[in-house]
Amino acid sequence: MLGKAVYAALSGRARQITEQRIEELGDDELLATLAASQRKVSQKLASMIRGRKLYKAAFRAQALGPTDRSQDQYEARRRQWSDKGLFVPAERARLESELAKSAGVDSSELARLSRFGGYRGPK
Numbered sequence: 001m002l003g004k005a006v007y008a009a010l011s012g013r014a015r016q017i018t019e020q021r022i023e024e025l026g027d028d029e030l031l032a033t034l035a036a037s038q039r040k041v042s043q044k045l046a047s048m049i050r051g052r053k054l055y056k057a058a059f060r061a062q063a064l065g066p067t068d069r070s071q072d073q074y075e076a077r078r079r080q081w082s083d084k085g086l087f088v089p090a091e092r093a094r095l096e097s098e099l100a101k102s103a104g105v106d107s108s109e110l111a112r113l114s115r116f117g118g119y120r121g122p123k
Contacts, residue, residue, distance in 0.1 A: 001055055004108070005034045005045035007089055016042065041108040 009016040016037040025033060034046035048054070063077055085091030093107075100107040 001045045001049055005042045005049070006030075007093065008039045008041040008045075009034055009037050011090070011093070012039075014038075044108050 006017075006022065010019065016039055017033060021033075022030060031046045031050050034042045035050065037043055037046070064073055081087065086095070096110050097107045100110050
């Protein structure tokens, strides 16, 4: 949620905050800055975090099947997702917007996995 709020504040023509300013702020100051942002997504998510109204997981996809957990399979899936642009914030935001539109909800209603977990070997 925080990553999405920060990304929204950093993106677009009229940035609401700079990366340097983010590094200077403490946690409370960052949340206050995001809550006061002109970006509705940043405002909403920062206010939710401050009010402890955090998203709950509704679905979690498995990157690899239970029998497909080798290093080679992990790297192949990572390449596949990279080719789709899932590691590029702007492309991920575009895809989230499309998904939200097709679901009939605002994109701020969608939580996301912000990173691709590393290969951990078979369980």
